[in-house]
Amino acid sequence: MDAKEISLSEIEVKPVVDMLNDYLANYHIHYQKLRGCHWNIKGQNFFTLHAKFEELYTSAQQTIDEIAERVLTLGKPPHSRFADYIKESAIQEIDTIGMNDLDMVDAILDDMAKLIEIERLLLEATDQASDDGTNDMVNRFMQFKEKNTWMLRSFAGKK
Numbered sequence: 001m002d003a004k005e006i007s008l009s010e011i012e013v014k015p016v017v018d019m020l021n022d023y024l025a026n027y028h029i030h031y032q033k034l035r036g037c038h039w040n041i042k043g044q045n046f047f048t049l050h051a052k053f054e055e056l057y058t059s060a061q062q063t064i065d066e067i068a069e070r071v072l073t074l075g076k077p078p079h080s081r082f083a084d085y086i087k088e089s090a091i092q093e094i095d096t097i098g099m100n101d102l103d104m105v106d107a108i109l110d111d112m113a114k115l116i117e118i119e120r121l122l123l124e125a126t127d128q129a130s131d132d133g134t135n136d137m138v139n140r141f142m143q144f145k146e147k148n149t150w151m152l153r154s155f156a157g158k159k
């Protein structure tokens with residue numbers, strides 16, 4: 001299976017595949033950060049944020065699977081090793097033990113901003129490659145984080 005089986009040019013779609021693998025790496029680090037926040041949240045906002053972080057990591061887990069399977073649909077293997085994720089991710093790991101609740105929200109907002117930045121570049125690259133399928137998928141994931149950025153900023157009392 002390669003891109004030509006679905007009427008896409010392998011050469012044109014190559015930058016999309018490479019960016020999807022980077023995107024996958026970033027999403028994995030983000031996912032594990034959400035789990036750490038879910039586990040280590042303390043204080044008055046425990047019940048709200050413990051549940052919210054679970055909602056977000058459950059969504060991220062499904063997103064990760066869709067990204068990886070899109071890479072396969074385009075004819076290439078997705079990265080599947082943590083060593084590759086850590087090496088390629090612009091998003092950095094953090095230690096959530098003892099972290100304050102609003103600092104956790106800020107850390108997640110920072111990740112979402114970075115992921116949205118990557119998504120906007122991916123939307124341009126998919127446009128160039130006439131890859132409407134990836135474009136549609138990434139657009140959907142971006143809208144989810146745009147909305148959650150509004151909600152998390154409202155929770156934190158930000159403008």
Ligand SMILES: [Fe+2]
Pocket residue numbers: 038054
């Ligand atoms: Fe849990």
